[in-house]
Amino acid sequence: MNTEEETKHETSSSSNGVDSTTANTGEADKKRESSSRDVNSPASAPFGGRILVDESAVFEQNAWDHAAWGEEQVQHAQKEIARQSLNPVPTELVEMYHAEAAENWNKFYAKNENKFFKDRHWLRIEFPELFQMIEADAGEKNVMEIGCGAGNTMFPMLIESKNPKLFVYACDFSSTAVDVVKNNPEYDAKRGKAFVWDLAGDDIPPEVEPESMDVLVLIFVLSALHPDKWENAMNNLYKLLKPGGLIVFRDYGRYDMAQLRFKKNRLLSDNFYVRGDGTRVYFFESDEIVKLFGSKFTIEQNAVDRRLIVNRLRKVKMYRVWLQGKFRKPLAGGTPGAPSATTVVTSGDNEEPDVDVDNSLSLDTPADSPKPA
Numbered sequence: 437m438n439t440e441e442e443t444k445h446e447t448s449s450s451s452n453g454v455d456s457t458t459a460n461t462g463e464a465d466k467k468r469e470s471s472s473r474d475v476n477s478p479a480s481a482p483f484g485g486r487i488l489v490d491e492s493a494v495f496e497q498n499a500w501d502h503a504a505w506g507e508e509q510v511q512h513a514q515k516e517i518a519r520q521s522l523n524p525v526p527t528e529l530v531e532m533y534h535a536e537a538a539e540n541w542n543k544f545y546a547k548n549e550n551k552f553f554k555d556r557h558w559l560r561i562e563f564p565e566l567f568q569m570i571e572a573d574a575g576e577k578n579v580m581e582i583g584c585g586a587g588n589t590m591f592p593m594l595i596e597s598k599n600p601k602l603f604v605y606a607c608d609f610s611s612t613a614v615d616v617v618k619n620n621p622e623y624d625a626k627r628g629k630a631f632v633w634d635l636a637g638d639d640i641p642p643e644v645e646p647e648s649m650d651v652l653v654l655i656f657v658l659s660a661l662h663p664d665k666w667e668n669a670m671n672n673l674y675k676l677l678k679p680g681g682l683i684v685f686r687d688y689g690r691y692d693m694a695q696l697r698f699k700k701n702r703l704l705s706d707n708f709y710v711r712g713d714g715t716r717v718y719f720f721e722s723d724e725i726v727k728l729f730g731s732k733f734t735i736e737q738n739a740v741d742r743r744l745i746v747n748r749l750r751k752v753k754m755y756r757v758w759l760q761g762k763f764r765k766p767l768a769g770g771t772p773g774a775p776s777a778t779t780v781v782t783s784g785d786n787e788e789p790d791v792d793v794d795n796s797l798s799l800d801t802p803a804d805s806p807k808p809a
């Protein structure tokens with residue numbers, strides 16, 4: 437099987453609603469600690485559990501954290517981007533894709549239903565703040581999962597919660613996704629509420645009070661918005677959060693394998709693509725994230741998670757890149773920003789991956805590994 441086929445195999449398990457294939461992965465490969473690395477931390481800072489030290493050992497396990505990028509990889513990424521820009525989405529179709537975004541997500545959920553649900557054990561590793569909300573004595577807490585899809589954060593929280601005063605909101609601009617959440621047997625209208633809302637719209641939803649949320653969850657959602665709408669989204673997030681409240685963020689990073697695999701007629705604008713099913717996806721740089729969130733929030737984490745996924749049988753390497761962040765709304769009178777918001781260079785890293793696209797949604801997790809070869 438060639439490189440392209442290999443990659444399709446890897447993402448197709450994701451597009452079926454399974455983030456990846458931990459079940460088939462050897463225990464030694466499993467991730468047990470955060471592999472997200474603050475962009476300002478020195479290259480030697482300890483993080484992640486699976487570091488590739490000896491390149492000749494690369495095919496000895498299925499996944500490596502903090503995959504280093506060489507000049508060759510950077511050049512490959514740039515070549516792929518240049519190739520894509522020769523054949524962007526035809527101008528007459530661009531507006532149609534933007535106009536039909538919600539409808540295309542509806543179709544996605546109609547097709548995938550709750551197969552898209554995945555209990556991500558990495559949530560506990562990367563975002564322990566979420567799980568502080570569910571402790572018995574945490575007190576009155578409101579959490580909101582935005583662009584909730586099938587409720588991949590809502591349900592693990594509700595299921596595990598020992599906090600009688602926790603309330604979890606879940607919203608999405610796909611009404612079909614909201615139906616999927618409401619039809620989940622764990623949905624409990626006394627402990628949570630799912631509703632349709634457009635994060636890119638002009639105001640916060642009527643279902644919630646301004647400044648009432650302790651934690652906002654933004655996982656693989658901002659990338660689905662048109663870049664012209666990011667500012668609206670920031671304003672809404674700010675209005676929703678209590679002073680001192682936290683946003684937990686994870687999304688696609690620039691030159692992730694999924695970006696470089698896009699073929700002809702998929703590029704909408706710089707780093708913004710439409711998949712074969714009409715859903716859109718942007719690939720972020722750390723400095724864009726700092727600019728966006730840093731104007732309103734204090735940046736507590738600004739991290740990159742680079743993963744090298746390996747098919748041992750076929751000797752194929754695949755590079756994934758995700759960004760992760762934690763952004764806190766300042767207390768009344770406080771100012772946003774943080775020292776970590778000023779520098780945005782991943783120490784020791786360049787950028788880049790490999791391969792070709794199948795246009796399917798690849799919902800990627802920090803913790804999971806591919807099927808062993």
Ligand SMILES: C[S@@+](CC[C@H](N)C(=O)[O-])C[C@H]1O[C@@H](n2cnc3c(N)ncnc32)[C@H](O)[C@@H]1O
Pocket residue numbers: 541582583584585586587588607608609610613633634635636637654655656657660661797799
């Ligand atoms: C890639 S999926 C991620 C779903 C979920 N957060 C997860 O991680 O499993 C992106 C989700 O964002 C939703 N979405 C896209 N644009 C949105 C918007 N403007 N407002 C609210 N939700 C949106 C889509 O309907 C879809 O459910």
